[in-house]
Amino acid sequence: MATDLRISNISKIYPGCIANDNVSLQFKSGKIYALLGENGAGKSTLVKILSGVISPDNGEVLLNEKNLKLSSPLDAKKNKIGMVFQHFNLFETLSVFENLSIDATEDNKSLRLRINEILKKYNFSIDLDVPVLNLSAGQKQKVEIIRCLLRSPKVLIMDEPTSVLTEQETEELFISLKKFCDEGILIIYITHKLKEVLSLCDEVAVMRKGKVVSVSQTQNERVETLANKMVGQKLAKIKKKINISKNKDEIFKVKHLNFYSDDPFETNLVNLNFSVKKGECLGIAGISGNGQNELFQILSGEIITPDTSIIFRNKEIAKLNPKQRREYLMAFSPEDRISQAAVPELKIYENVALNNFKSSNFFEKGLVNEKKIKEHSKKILSDFSVNTDNVELKSQFLSGGNLQKLILGRELITAPELLICYNPTWGLDVGAINYIHETLIKINDQEKSTILISTDTEELLKLSDRIAVIYKGKLSKIMPSEEVTPEKLGVLMGGGSID
C-alpha cells in the first residue's frame, strides 16, 4: 500500500528561538526525500516531532490522511514510523540481541529467526551476542536500522546517517536505502551534505532558520544551487595551493609512539612515526575510534607514553605536560569543544585565560588581571568574527561554530609554531566550516605548521599537504595529497590496502 505522509503548519518555539516556523511538507512512498539545511535550520526539531520525542506547539502530522497524535516515541512506533538518530540510541553495555529484544513483543527464539532473516536479506554481518560497544559506527547504525525493520515500518527517517561512516559504508548504506525504497518504505533523509542529496535522493526540501525555503526535484539541482539555497548567500570557494618543498626543516618529529590500554573503550597505538615540516599541514584520516583520541592526547601531553620520542623545534618534549608544551609554542584544539576545549559554565574571558599561563600577563602575584584578559578576549572575538562582543557571556551559550572560532582564536593569538586540531569542523554548518578552513590555510601561509586529525575526508583533501590514514591504531604510509583520492582514503580507512 502506498504511504502518504503530510506535515502541515508545524511550529515549535523555544525561548529565544523559532525552531520550526509553519513548516508544511508532503512525502509519498517510492521516493527518497532529502531534508537539507545547516545546523540550527530546524531539521532535527522536525525529526524529533515526527518521532514523537517532542511535541509541536502547532500543526499536525498526517499519515495516509489520518491525523497522528505523536506525544511519545511509542506513538511513532505504533504508527510505523522508524527513526535512526544521528547519535545512536543504543545501549552500549548490552549485547546486540538484547538491544533489539528490548521492545520486541515476540519471544526470543522467533525474534532471533527474524533478525537472521533480515541480516541475510540485506547482507549485513553482525555478531548478535557481542556488546554494542565493541561494534564500529557503521555496524551500530545497522543495528539501529534492523531495529526499525523489525517493526516493518512505513516511514524510515535517517538523521545525518553518514557523519560517522567510511566511503564504503556510505555506499553500502545507500544501496540498502534504495532497496528499502523499492520495497515501498518511504525514506526521509536528513543531511547537510550536498553531494549525498544529489546521488541518493529524488526530491529535496531545503530548510533555513526554521522555514522551508524550497522544495524541488534533485535532477534540477546542482551542488552550487543547493548550497546557495541552504546558506542564503553565495559562498566563496576556497582552495589551498599545496606547498611541498623538500628542503624545508622538519619542525616536529614523532618516533616509536606506542600506547597500550586495558580499557575496552580505548584503542592501542602501534609504533607510529611521522614528521611535519615548516608551513605544512599533515592530515590524519580515519573513522572515529581508530586511535585518534589517544593520538591527540599523546601529542598534546595529556597522556605520557614511555619510550616515545617527540622532537619539537629541536627539543625533546615527549615527557612534557600540555602546559609546558604550550610554552614551547604548540597549540591544541581538541575534538570535544564543550568538555575538553572549553569549560561551558565559565564566561568567555575566563575560558580565554585558561590556557595562557606564562606568555601573557594575565596573572600577577597569583591574582587574576581581569582587565587585561577582557581586553585580550575582545580582540579575539573581533579578530575571529565570533558572533558576540560580550566577554561576560557564558561559553555554553555560544553555538558550535562560534565556540570553535573562539577556541581557535584563543590558541592562535599566541602565534604558535604548530597547531594540532582534531575534527575542528565537526558538526558545524557550511558558513562556519568555510571560515575555519580559511583560518587553517592562513596558518600554513604564514609558515606555521598544522596537524589535522579529522574524520572528514573532504576537509582533509582540501587542507592537507600530506595525508596518512589511521586504522586500528596503526598509521598507513604518508602520501602527498595530490596522489590521494577519496576512494583511496576510503579503502585505507576501512582497513584495506592500496597499490
Added chain:
Amino acid sequence: MSLEISFIGILIGSIMASSVPLILAASGELITERSGVLNLGVEGMMIIGAISGFALMVITDNLFIAIVGSMLSGVIISLIFGFLTQSLLTNHVATGLALTIFGIGLSAMLGKNFVGIPGKEFPILFSSLRESIPFFGPILFGHSIILYFAFTLPFLTNYFLKKTKLGLVVRAVGDSPVSASNQGINVILVRYCCILYGGAMCGLAGAYLSLIYTPQWIENMTAGRGWIALALVVFATWSPIKVLIGALIFGGITILQLHMQAIGFRIPVQFLSALPYLMTIIVLVVISRDSRKIKLNTPTSLGRIFYKEK
C-alpha cells in the same frame, strides 16, 4: 574433636545471620543503582524499617504485620527520595544524604517509647534438624525465613537482571536513559519502581535487625550497616553474586574478630575492629579485577539526572 567441629558449624551459622541485613539492603540498592539512580539513603531507610517493624510488633503483637509494615515504611520513605530526584530533578547524592539524616532523626523520635521493651521470639524453621545433624545442622537449619530469603535473593536478582525482559529494561535505563526513553520506555516509572523496591529491601533489612538479630529497639541500631551495604554494591561492581560474597566476608570477619578479641589475641583492638572493612575491600577489589566486565556491569548513567525533552 566433635566439640570443635560443632563449634565451627555454629560459628558459620552466626556469620550467615550477621550478613543477612547487608545482603538484603545491598541487593535492593543494587537494583536501584542498576537503573541509574544513586540512593545514599540506605542507612536511613534501614533504620526506619527497624523502628517501624519493632513498633508494629509491639502494637499489634503480629510478626507478619511487623515485617510487611517495615517493608512498606521503607517504600514510603524511598518514595520521598523518588519524588525529589525523579519528579523534581534534585541531585541524587544530596537527596540521599538528607534521607539518611532524616531517617536517623525520625527513628530516634518515634522510638523513644519503645526503648527497653523486650522483643518477641521470631519463629525459626527446622529447629529439630539443627540439633540432630552435627556441623551442617547449625549451618543449614534453625534460621528465620528471612535468612533463607536473603540467601536466595542474590541469585534471584542475578536471574532477574540477566534473563528477564524487565531486568533488561532496568539495565537499559541505567545504561542510557535517553535512548530508553526514545525507545518508548517510561524511564521515570522504571526508576521509581527500582527506588521503591530498594526501599522495601532496606526496610526489611532494618526489621531483621530489630525483630530477629537483636530483638529490641536501640537508637541508631543499624550502626553504619547501610553504608557498608552501599560500599558493597560498588566494590562488588554491581554483581549480585559478588555482593553475597562480600557480605559473607564482612559478616564473617566481624564475628571472627569479636571472638579473637574475646580470646585475647595480642593484636590491638582497633586493628581487629578495622579488619572487616579492610578485608572486604581487598577481596572484592581482587575478584573484580576484570576492567572489561566492570565496564559492562557499571550503570553508565549512575547518579545522573534524567529529564524528558518536551
